[in-house]
Amino acid sequence: MIEAFFFYVFALMSVVAGAGVILARNTMFSVMWLIFCFFNAAGLFFMLDAEFLGIILILVYVGAVMVLFMFVVMMLELNKAKLREGFLQYLPTGGMIAFILMIEFIAAASSGVFSNEAIMAVGHLGKEVNNTVEIGKMLYTQYLLGFEVAAIILLVALVGAIVLTLRTRDDVKYQNISRQVNVRKEDRMKIVKVKL
Amino acid sequence: MDGLDIAVTTLLWVLEILAIAVPVALSVAYITYAERRVIGFMQARKGCNRVGPHGLLQPLADGLKLFLKETIIPAKANKFLFVAAPVIALTPALIAFAVVPFGETRLFGLWDTPHVMSIAHLNVGILYVMAISSLAVYGVLLAGWASNSKYALLGAVRATCQMVSYEIAMGFSLVCVLMLAGTMDLSGIVHAQEGGFWHWYIIPLFPMFLVYFISGCAETNRTPFDLVEGDAELVAGHIVEYSGMWFATFSLAEYAALILISLMTSILFLGGWYAPFPFLDFIPGTFWLLGKAAFFIFVFIWFRATFPRYRYDQMMRLGWKVFLPWTLAWIAVIGIFTYTPGLQDLIAFYQPWR
Numbered sequence: 001m002i003e004a005f006f007f008y009v010f011a012l013m014s015v016v017a018g019a020g021v022i023l024a025r026n027t028m029f030s031v032m033w034l035i036f037c038f039f040n041a042a043g044l045f046f047m048l049d050a051e052f053l054g055i056i057l058i059l060v061y062v063g064a065v066m067v068l069f070m071f072v073v074m075m076l077e078l079n080k081a082k083l084r085e086g087f088l089q090y091l092p093t094g095g096m097i098a099f100i101l102m103i104e105f106i107a108a109a110s111s112g113v114f115s116n117e118a119i120m121a122v123g124h125l126g127k128e129v130n131n132t133v134e135i136g137k138m139l140y141t142q143y144l145l146g147f148e149v150a151a152i153i154l155l156v157a158l159v160g161a162i163v164l165t166l167r168t169r170d171d172v173k174y175q176n177i178s179r180q181v182n183v184r185k186e187d188r189m190k191i192v193k194v195k196l
Numbered sequence: 197m198d199g200l201d202i203a204v205t206t207l208l209w210v211l212e213i214l215a216i217a218v219p220v221a222l223s224v225a226y227i228t229y230a231e232r233r234v235i236g237f238m239q240a241r242k243g244c245n246r247v248g249p250h251g252l253l254q255p256l257a258d259g260l261k262l263f264l265k266e267t268i269i270p271a272k273a274n275k276f277l278f279v280a281a282p283v284i285a286l287t288p289a290l291i292a293f294a295v296v297p298f299g300e301t302r303l304f305g306l307w308d309t310p311h312v313m314s315i316a317h318l319n320v321g322i323l324y325v326m327a328i329s330s331l332a333v334y335g336v337l338l339a340g341w342a343s344n345s346k347y348a349l350l351g352a353v354r355a356t357c358q359m360v361s362y363e364i365a366m367g368f369s370l371v372c373v374l375m376l377a378g379t380m381d382l383s384g385i386v387h388a389q390e391g392g393f394w395h396w397y398i399i400p401l402f403p404m405f406l407v408y409f410i411s412g413c414a415e416t417n418r419t420p421f422d423l424v425e426g427d428a429e430l431v432a433g434h435i436v437e438y439s440g441m442w443f444a445t446f447s448l449a450e451y452a453a454l455i456l457i458s459l460m461t462s463i464l465f466l467g468g469w470y471a472p473f474p475f476l477d478f479i480p481g482t483f484w485l486l487g488k489a490a491f492f493i494f495v496f497i498w499f500r501a502t503f504p505r506y507r508y509d510q511m512m513r514l515g516w517k518v519f520l521p522w523t524l525a526w527i528a529v530i531g532i533f534t535y536t537p538g539l540q541d542l543i544a545f546y547q548p549w550r
Contacts, residue, residue, distance in 0.1 A: 028277070028341065035334075055323045063330030064360060067337065071356050074341050074349070130319055132380055177513070 007047055014040035031070045038062050052132040212315045216293050224451040225255035231497045238501040265440035270344060273437065277342035282438070282445035285335020289452035292328040295321040296459055297383040299469040299482035312383040313482070321382035322370060325460060326363075329415065332453060333359040336417075336424065336434045339446070343437040351433025354508065355417065355424040361515040362414040362421075368523035369404040369411070373397055373464050375530045378549030386468030388548045393472040398465040400546050404526055405465045407519045409492070412457035414515070416450060418496055420503035421511060428505075458492035459485070 017040060020033030038061050045054030139147050229244065229251070236243025244251040269278055295318050300310040318324050333356055340352020374380060376397055377388040389395045398405045414421040425433035435446050462468060466488050469481025506514070533543040544550050 026274075028274075051318065051320050052323070055320050055327050059323060059327035059330060063327055063333075064363070067330075067333055067356055067360055070334075070337055071353070074337070074352070132320055177510075 003047065007044070010040045010043040010047065014044070027073045027076070028070070031066060031073050034069075035062055035066050038066070050131055052135055209315075216296075216298075216315065217290060220290065220293060220452055220455060221448065223455060224448055225259060227451050227454070227493060228258070228447070229255045230493075231500070234494065234497045235501045238498070259444070262440055262444040267440040267442055268437075270437050272344045274342040274344065277338050278437075279442070281335050281339035281342055282442045282449070283335075284338060285332060285449040286445050286452070288328045288331040288335075289449040289456065292325050292456050293452075295324050295382055296456070297321075297386060297463070297468065299480065299485055300383075314383065317381075317383070319379070319381045319384075322374065322380045322385065322464075325382075325456070326367060326370065329453065329456065330359070330363055332415070332449070335446070335449060339438070340434040343434070345437055347430045347432075347436050348434050351424050351430050351436070354430075355434060358417070358421065358424065358511065358515075359415055361512060362411040362519075365407055365515055365519035365523055366411040366415065368520070368527060369401075369408040370464070372401050372404045372523070372526050372530050375527070375534065376400065376543075376546045378547060382463055382468075386463055386470065388546075389467040390470055392470075392474055393467065395470075395546070396465065396467040397546065400530075400543065401465065401526070403522055405461070407523055408464065409457075409461050409495075411515075411519065412461065413496065413499060414511070416453045416457060418450075418454065419500040420506050422505060423508055423511060454493060454496055455489065458489040458496070461492050462488035 014037050017033045017037035021030050021037065024030040024033055038057060042054040042057045045051070045057060232254070233243040233251070244254040247253045247257045269275055294315045297312045297314040299313050301313055302308075302310050336355040336359075337352045340348040340350075340355070343349070373385060377385040379385060379388070389397060393399075417424045424430075425435060430436070435443055438446060462485055469485040471477050471479060471481075471484050530543070533539045534547070
């Protein structure tokens with residue numbers, strides 16, 4: 001009972017927040033709606049006993065990704081009216097994607113995996129089952145290859161981003177901190193006898 | 197569950213929350229007093245000593261002053277976010293305390309097994325604290341943006357870079373703790389350090405302890421990492437347009453975060469509520485935990501009186517080029533020790549999950 005109530009609260013809120021993202025006039029508010037949406041999605045994860053995923057969602061998306069989003073949005077001078085200019089032009093493409101997604105959702109919902117009986121069968125596991133441990137075991141044994149491939153792709157992306165933005169400038173004087181720290185008195189000073 | 201049950205449970209929750217939130221607010225007030233006295237002592241002057249005996253009523257006078265001051269909202273500010281930002285800053289600082297275990301109690305022999313004193317017993321407690329404290333940056337960011345002032349905006353931009361950078365080093369230093377404790381539950385981590393100071397994780401993880409504590413200092417924007425509000429160049433950074441109660445809310449959030457970092461450092465590296473020697477166990481664990489946290493709060497104040505502010509590029513360098521490689525190397529060291537047959541025995545002492 002109380003579980004269903006919370007599910008509907010979180011689900012409704014995330015839909016409202018999702019609508020808020022695209023309807024907000026101020027881009028800053030769009031970002032905030034998206035953060036709110038993530039919180040509600042995390043709430044849904046908690047309802048499914050997947051507290052690890054819920055917390056990671058907040059930690060990674062809200063705590064890091066959205067901060068950078070907000071950071072960028074803060075710097076931009078965005079004109080919403082200008083952004084809306086191409087609305088009709090993009091409507092057919094967007095509408096088509098939405099339509100395909102909807103068909104996929106309906107197909108998934110009616111496939112039987114999410115039927116009432118299947119969901120009832122899963123139920124809640126006991127308190128001794130720690131889903132962090134379970135996810136770890138699966139991720140590092142059965143799905144190790146996929147995990148490593150994903151890690152390598154991320155590493156390549158990371159290096160790529162650094163390479164794209166790395167510029168060495170010759171006209172700027174950089175300090176070499178270890179050299180600065182290692183300087184001894186003898187390197188810089190010498191005692192000169194001044195003739196009087 | 198009938199109506200009475202729900203009412204009693206709700207009442208208990210409210211009491212539990214108040215039992216943590218009220219002491220936090222009070223200790224924030226007296227940390228500001230301690231800070232002024234300690235820094236005064238270190239700089240060979242008196243500090244506040246006028247209001248009440250030894251100036252002990254100074255925090256109350258300050259609170260009253262801030263409460264009665266007018267709150268000024270700049271005309272061009274985004275009013276909603278300007279007012280919301282201090283609240284957004286304070287909320288994560290307070291709700292992170294929900295999982296902090298303050299000790300173990302049998303309630304004077306009423307219970308047979310000791311219960312951990314925390315509002316919520318999460319088995320991902322350490323991640324919860326990480327996630328919630330990473331939200332603190334929003335308060336700063338929104339305050340800077342909503343103020344519509346160049347200094348505030350610059351402060352917010354600096355805060356974002358700083359917090360995001362140091363969070364990574366902080367997270368990796370926690371990974372080392374997790375590799376030893378084998379659990380993400382905060383009370384489980386404390387239990388893993390039971391039995392005297394030679395079991396504490398500060399010994400195998402000393403570099404990580406330094407990284408965690410210094411990163412915590414950077415996360416809470418304390419000196420020497422207070423570039424966010426660097427008063428010489430940015431006036432006061434994101435709080436430049438705030439006055440009265442809203443200003444006080446920001447400092448409340450900052451000091452609450454300070455207390456949290458001190459508590460977390462004690463829990464993760466200094467054995468939480470355990471005494472350094474088992475024969476000192478007759479002193480309740482909560483006193484030990486709070487004593488350790490109080491020491492770290494003192495160290496934060498000590499830092500403030502001692503160190504000059506970092507230059508911005510040096511601070512970023514420290515985060516990315518010093519701490520991050522340190523933590524990654526230490527994770528590798530712990531991992532190698534854990535799974536190499538000869539070295540296993542050395543570290544098994546600290547790994548109760550074996």
